[in-house]
Structures are given as C-alpha cells and as structure tokens.
Amino acid sequence: MRGLVLRLAGLSAGAEGAMRLIGFFDTLVEQRLGLDGVLGMAARVAECPVGLAGPGATGLTARPDGRTRPGGPPAGAAVRELRDGQYAWLARAGAPQPFDTLLLERLALACDAVLSRRGGEAVPLDPALLETVISSTAPLPERARALRLLGFAPSVPLTLLAVDGGRGPQGLAPVLDRLAPASVSRSRTAALGSVHAVAVTGPLPERLLAPAGFRIGVGPEVTASEAPRSWEGAVRALRFAGTSRSDVGLAPVVEEPAIYHSSLGAFEVLARELSGPAIAGIGDLAVLDALAAEPGSGTELLTTLEVLVQADSLRAAARTLHLHHNSVAVRVARAEAALGYGLGETVGRFRLALALALRRLRDNPA
Structure with a gap:
C-alpha cells in the first residue's frame, strides 16, 4: 500500500494517472478500512487536508501525514455531496492540482461505501x-x-x-x-x-x-x-x-x-493461573451459588453483596441500590447466616470479595 501511495504522489495528468487513482480508492474499499483509514490514505495521496462532514456523520479531518482528528473543513474547501447532507471535502492551499476533482469524487464514493456498511460507525472488519x-x-x-x-x-x-x-x-x-x-x-x-x-x-x-x-x-x-x-x-x-x-428489580438498570x-493488581495472577475447574469445590462459592438460586430474590441478594464489598458503608450501598438501608441490612444478615461469618469487619468483607471474584473467574473461563 505504501508503494502505491508513493507512485500516486507522482501522478501526471492523463488516462494512466486517472486509472491509478481510481484503482487506489477501489483498493481502499475492498480492504474495508474505516472512515479514518480511507481519509488518512486519501490525505497522504492528495498531500493536503481532506475530510468528511455534515449531518449524521462524525466530522473527521485527515492531515497529509495520514493522521485524523475530529473537525470540519476550512473556508473555501472543495466539497462533494454524499447523502443526507453529508459531504467529502478537500482543502488545498494554492492552485488546484490536475486530479483534485477526480480524487474528491472517488473519496466521496469510498466514504459512501464505508457509511453504507454501518451507518458511519466503526466498520466491522475481516x-x-x-x-x-x-x-x-x-x-x-x-x-x-x-x-x-x-x-x-x-x-x-x-x-x-x-x-x-x-x-x-x-x-x-x-x-x-x-x-x-x-x-x-x-x-x-x-x-x-x-x-x-x-x-x-x-x-x-x-x-x-x-x-x-x-x-x-x-x-x-x-x-x-x-x-x-x-x-x-x-x-x-x-x-x-x-x-x-435491567431486570433485577433494584433500579431501572444495574450497570x-x-x-x-x-x-487488577495482584488479582491478575488469579485470572492468569486459575481455570474454571481449578476453582470448583470452594465452599464459599457453593454458598453464594445457593443464595443466588433462591427463588425470586437470589439475583438481588448477590447484587447487594457485590455492591457492599465496594461501598464504604451499608448506607452507601443502600444509596447505590436505591433501597432503604434497613432493607439492605436484612439481606446482609441473611447472607451472613449462610456464609457463617460477619461482613461488618475488614476480614469478612475481604473473604467475600475474594469469593465473588473467584465465582466470576469460574463462570467466565475466557
């Protein structure tokens, strides 16, 4: 691709040069580059800023070095409409070059092909x-x-x-x-x-x-x-x-x-070294599984415990869950009875946090 760019930089007016330019943009489309990829390559060939702007599109400007950034065209830029008010543009200081019109036309077609694949968002690739x-x-x-x-x-x-x-x-x-x-x-x-x-x-x-x-x-x-x-x-x-x-009943969405x-810190070693089977059989996880399986309230109880280990206090957890602190206290007491240890002290919360982390590792092997 770089070799093609270098050859295009020396284009001379004529049919052969036009065909090279057309083939260049056809290659960009075939390789399914995203908008910034197409614009960056086009700017390198044009040796001047190019971009895409207009309603419904993310305004992007590509510089001659191929780098892109958000932004629109400067005053006086040549434009080529695509659809729905969107347009490709080219901004050259000084006199236009022989292939500027063709380059802008092919750039517009390439951008249109990218946008048609996924509405202007990130393009799915091979x-x-x-x-x-x-x-x-x-x-x-x-x-x-x-x-x-x-x-x-x-x-x-x-x-x-x-x-x-x-x-x-x-x-x-x-x-x-x-x-x-x-x-x-x-x-x-x-x-x-x-x-x-x-x-x-x-x-x-x-x-x-x-x-x-x-x-x-x-x-x-x-x-x-x-x-x-x-x-x-x-x-x-x-x-x-x-x-x-979005279906746990604690708030419209629990994100x-x-x-x-x-x-992750030291927890990374757990993800690196422990597979799902290696975690099976841990007693604390069996208790958490049993709590999660309780009809009607298991998911809510597990969510409460996950929030609790990250909160500064029971009241802070209640605020996160949009519940009265007494309701959270009742759930915590039920969990403490099942786990066999208290959650009001550092050691108990750390043990619970470790058990919750191991449970996620067991259930998410990849």
Missing part, C-alpha cells in the same frame, strides 16, 4: 485482520501488514477492549456510544468467537459503565505493535467483569463497570 494483530504467535511481518490494512501505524497508542455481548440487532453500538467520539472514529471491531475485540486509539473514559447485556474488559494502552499484550490484559480483566442487567487491567 476478523482475520484483527485476530492477526492481537495474536502473540503471529509473525511480526504479518502483524505489521494487518496493522497497515486496519489503518494503524505500528507506533500509535492502542487499547484493546474485550466485550462480551453485542449479538443483537444493535451490535456493539451501545458500547461505542459510551466512548468519546474521537475514539469511536478511530476504532476497529471484530467478532472473535463469543467475544468482540475493539481496538481504540483515542482516549477512554476513566470509568466506563457497561450497557445492559454487556461485560467489558479493558487492556493496557500500548503501541499498536504490542497489541497482543493489551488483548491478553483485556481478556483477563473481562473474567472479573459482571454483566449489566456494571468495565474492568480495567490496570486495576
């Missing part, structure tokens, strides 16, 4: 590309090639998210909606078995809540060439993540936070 990028066993040249096809430079900061959920008609849209617009515009997604991989180059929220029906693990930020390390961290974090629910790899 899973093999992202799978190669995050594979620790893939040869470095293959990973570098996959990164280029995804539109990532090897040195760009990259964070991998492991997302369980998104198999309904909306896909990953509820998760992507909670990321910063700049992160979404530069994200890549792919379904890898039962889990989705989401590669993000933009900033992430300090605290990300999972929408109902989702679990999220967030890997460490690395350079794109080190993507396997971020993916491994995201998968380990995912094992500790709970599924957000679980995404688990960041950076927050």
Whole structure:
C-alpha cells in the first residue's frame, strides 16, 4: 500500500494517472478500512487536508501525514455531496492540482461505501485482520501488514477492549456510544468467537459503565505493535467483569463497570493461573451459588453483596441500590447466616470479595 501511495504522489495528468487513482480508492474499499483509514490514505495521496462532514456523520479531518482528528473543513474547501447532507471535502492551499476533482469524487464514493456498511460507525472488519494483530504467535511481518490494512501505524497508542455481548440487532453500538467520539472514529471491531475485540486509539473514559447485556474488559494502552499484550490484559480483566442487567428489580438498570487491567493488581495472577475447574469445590462459592438460586430474590441478594464489598458503608450501598438501608441490612444478615461469618469487619468483607471474584473467574473461563 505504501508503494502505491508513493507512485500516486507522482501522478501526471492523463488516462494512466486517472486509472491509478481510481484503482487506489477501489483498493481502499475492498480492504474495508474505516472512515479514518480511507481519509488518512486519501490525505497522504492528495498531500493536503481532506475530510468528511455534515449531518449524521462524525466530522473527521485527515492531515497529509495520514493522521485524523475530529473537525470540519476550512473556508473555501472543495466539497462533494454524499447523502443526507453529508459531504467529502478537500482543502488545498494554492492552485488546484490536475486530479483534485477526480480524487474528491472517488473519496466521496469510498466514504459512501464505508457509511453504507454501518451507518458511519466503526466498520466491522475481516476478523482475520484483527485476530492477526492481537495474536502473540503471529509473525511480526504479518502483524505489521494487518496493522497497515486496519489503518494503524505500528507506533500509535492502542487499547484493546474485550466485550462480551453485542449479538443483537444493535451490535456493539451501545458500547461505542459510551466512548468519546474521537475514539469511536478511530476504532476497529471484530467478532472473535463469543467475544468482540475493539481496538481504540483515542482516549477512554476513566470509568466506563457497561450497557445492559454487556461485560467489558479493558487492556493496557500500548503501541499498536504490542497489541497482543493489551488483548491478553483485556481478556483477563473481562473474567472479573459482571454483566449489566435491567431486570433485577433494584433500579431501572444495574450497570456494571468495565474492568480495567490496570486495576487488577495482584488479582491478575488469579485470572492468569486459575481455570474454571481449578476453582470448583470452594465452599464459599457453593454458598453464594445457593443464595443466588433462591427463588425470586437470589439475583438481588448477590447484587447487594457485590455492591457492599465496594461501598464504604451499608448506607452507601443502600444509596447505590436505591433501597432503604434497613432493607439492605436484612439481606446482609441473611447472607451472613449462610456464609457463617460477619461482613461488618475488614476480614469478612475481604473473604467475600475474594469469593465473588473467584465465582466470576469460574463462570467466565475466557
């Protein structure tokens, strides 16, 4: 691809140059790059800023070095309409170049093809590309090639998210909606078995809540060439993540936070070393399973215990659960009777927190 860009940079007016340019944009479409990938490559060829703007689209500007950022066109930019008020644009300082009109036309068609695949959001990719990028066993040249096809430079900061959920008609849209617009515009997604991989180059929220029906693990930020390390961290974090629910009767939606790899600390060794079978048979987990299976109130009781171990006090847990503190106290007392130890002291809460963590690891083997 880089060789093609260099050849295009020396285009001369004529049919051969026009065909090269048309073939270049056809290749971008065939390789299913996202909007930022298409715009970045087009800007490198044009050697001037290009972008996409208008209602219903994420305004993106690509600079001649191929980097993209949110933003619209400067005054006087040449534009080409797509649909629904959206348009591609090209802003060249000085006199227009011979192929500017053709380049803008082909850019508009390429952007239209991307938008038609998924309404302007992150474009689903061939899973093999992202799978190669995050594979620790893939040869470095293959990973570098996959990164280029995804539109990532090897040195760009990259964070991998492991997302369980998104198999309904909306896909990953509820998760992507909670990321910063700049992160979404530069994200890549792919379904890898039962889990989705989401590669993000933009900033992430300090605290990300999972929408109902989702679990999220967030890997460490690395350079794109080190993507396997971020993916491994995201998968380990995912094992500790709970599924957000909307049917527990405590609040309209009980949203679980995404688990960041950076927050695991010493708990990471549990995810790295303990498989589901290795955790089976622990007495505290059997008690928690029995409490969770109680008809009508088991799910609510387990949610109460999970909130309790993270809260400063029983009253703080009650506020989080939208319950009176006496109601929470009754549930805690029932749990204490079953567990055989108190939850008012540090040792009891730590034992409960460890049991809840192990239960998640057992139930989330991947």
